Amino acid sequence: MAHPLEGTPDGHQAPQLGAAVSRFRATYRALTDEKKSLHDAIKAKAVEMEALFDLVKPGRYRSLGLTALEEAVMWTVKELTS
Template sequence: MSDIDATKAAKLQAETDLLAARVRHLYEGDPDGRQAGDIKPSRFRPQYRALSDEEKALHDQIKAKAAELETLFEQARDLRYPPVDLRDFSGITAADVQAGGIEFLEGAAFVGATLGTDYFSEGMKALELSVMWTVKGLTA
């Protein structure tokens, strides 16, 4: 290993150790300035209350289930509207474009159900909102 590689490895290890310490600090109940004093509930939460172990576990379960649903939602979209290679539009007709439009997402094209409604984006938005509000309620 060259001196440059060793230096990069040492720097990466130091950054990893620092991140691990921050995560321990955040999740293992060590309060910081945002958790000091008398915590009053607020819409914008300038301060946070420490969560109990049960609340932390439930928070993590909610986020894990949300990730599972996100994957299922993406599978449903891909099943209904398979990705089309951007370099090959031979399978798409003018009628497809007029009927559903083309949505470009992460280097692939998707033919939508209707030009005015993207059901899958709406479903994902609803999932994000429901998880956000539920977690906010749990942690308020």
């Protein structure tokens, strides 16, 4: 698989062949129904985790946990949609 930042589009970028290759996607590729469902499930589980975290007294460690959850969801969704 070609690396998208080396100037050669990979399979996911095929519909955008005319667009310049950039690490900052100006457009998003269409997701399959299966990937949309997975995206929604990841976000729903994150909401469940956030609700559990909110049961813990406020403090620095809870805040760090929420930040880590946000980061985990962000990177996972980025991989799913890349």
